[in-house]
Amino acid sequence: MQTSSQQQATATLEVIKNYFMDLQDRICAGLEEEDGKASFEEDKWERPGGGGGRSRVIANGKVFEKGGVNFSHVFGEMPEAITQKLGLSAKVHFDAMGVSLVIHPESPRVPIVHMNVRYFQTGDGTHWFGGGIDLTPIYVVPEDATHFHKVLKSACDPFGEHKYPEFKAWCDRYFFLKHRNETRGIGGIFFDHLKASNDEEKAENFAFVRSVGDAFLDAYRPIVAKSKTLPYQDSHKNWQLLRRSRYVEFNLVYDKGTKFGLDTNGRTESILMSMPPLAAWKYNYQPEDDSEEAFTQAHLKPLDWLSI
């Protein structure tokens, strides 16, 4: 249980929204500082059925080749396709909001990162939080993976020591490419449908989500800082393009958020902001034995990164 004043904030729609928008601001500022050259450009958009968002895109930076940090809050009458899936009554009002980001660095030495925190509620009282953070290194560096998971564990532990192992395992299951028999990267945490039966529990869930959102820069920036100046060659860049194509495969074949967005006439450019700037497919590519690439390939499975 948290006892901080922050945790006591009543989790109204307005309070959650303000947190998400502030989180977007802080993350963009932190990433710009880390890049040192490019800044985010903002696109405000409106959804015909209700709500909208502010998409922020960084491109051709010194460190970040392409990335998006989106905030959106959409609301209105629930599309029928979804009420059916969720077993909700027809024509119910819904609010869905969150911050979602994917960053594709230029250097193959710097990992791709993804984070999402979200809140959903309907007019008939259903509500939940979801989210997660996961890292996709082009080259797996065990100590960086350990750092990443340690920060996530620290963000989870105050809310119960079962949370990190549970949400870490969920992440490994979720970010898995069945047709490639590999994880998307070194994982992280993933959680969804965090429901509450009273206001106190809801405040606790919101505090947990804040703890995750606030951990993002601590988890990612130190890895970027130490890897962004490392040298690399064309062969590393080619491997990056192949790894990025797996990222594309995951997002278009499996990712529920992407599917949900495309199915419900979401804003395509915001949904597909997660796509890499450039990706390559080679037929039947196999890394050479004992290569750096083979090392990474061998580590694309659920592993206990805290004690590796």
Add this chain to the structure above:
Amino acid sequence: MQTSSQQQATATLEVIKNYFMDLQDRICAGLEEEDGKASFEEDKWERPGGGGGRSRVIANGKVFEKGGVNFSHVFGEMPEAITQKLGLSAKVHFDAMGVSLVIHPESPRVPIVHMNVRYFQTGDGTHWFGGGIDLTPIYVVPEDATHFHKVLKSACDPFGEHKYPEFKAWCDRYFFLKHRNETRGIGGIFFDHLKASNDEEKAENFAFVRSVGDAFLDAYRPIVAKSKTLPYQDSHKNWQLLRRSRYVEFNLVYDKGTKFGLDTNGRTESILMSMPPLAAWKYNYQPEDDSEEAFTQAHLKPLDWLSI
């Protein structure tokens, strides 16, 4: 009604298989001739549950940057996930075979092409043919689109003049990216579940499928021949990379063959042979007014290419 001796061939599994394998040979030979430098490399593979295939890949040619022309014949006990979808009895034996190809040329002046002809049967007597051919120009050239559709119409007409318009419309509906509100290219023909209630009808359907398969080189080669030496610049290449990413989006988000293959533990490398060698995503890219790119974008919708 056809009266040629070819059409009278009894459409046994063996006869259909021989046709498909021969078609694969002829198409590979024709494309190699057109390329003038690279040749197809063959990978034979076996499916644990029964059957297998011969995948043929061309890479880094003078004309063709990456392409695959696959033959496969898989059989065995139908996976339960599929018997349910198709409303078939459990544990039924099935045979599925066909030729499937996607070619990604190096030059943005030369269109991407896709063809598929397939046959499916089950132990309890259900059987059907399916297939289609469609063209995805990076730059739409109306007279080439007209040529392409004329060849396809000629292949269809002997089997009834309703076939071309019906299968052309089906192609426009099928190869449509809803989230982009655009067709994949200038279309072609698409058909599925061509069933027969007696041997004569089945022979007629087989003759139709042969007519489509045999039309492929006539439809595609003249377009390659006239466009492969046209000059282009970096800006054309960049547009090609963007168009290819739409191809990726279609295949991973919508294509039923790809989904079916990935869902049923098909051979991933053969299924994803359709992926381009390199593709790019740019946030919110819009072609300049009155540009060649804007002309193409404006033509990515169902159009009557025969009388344009």
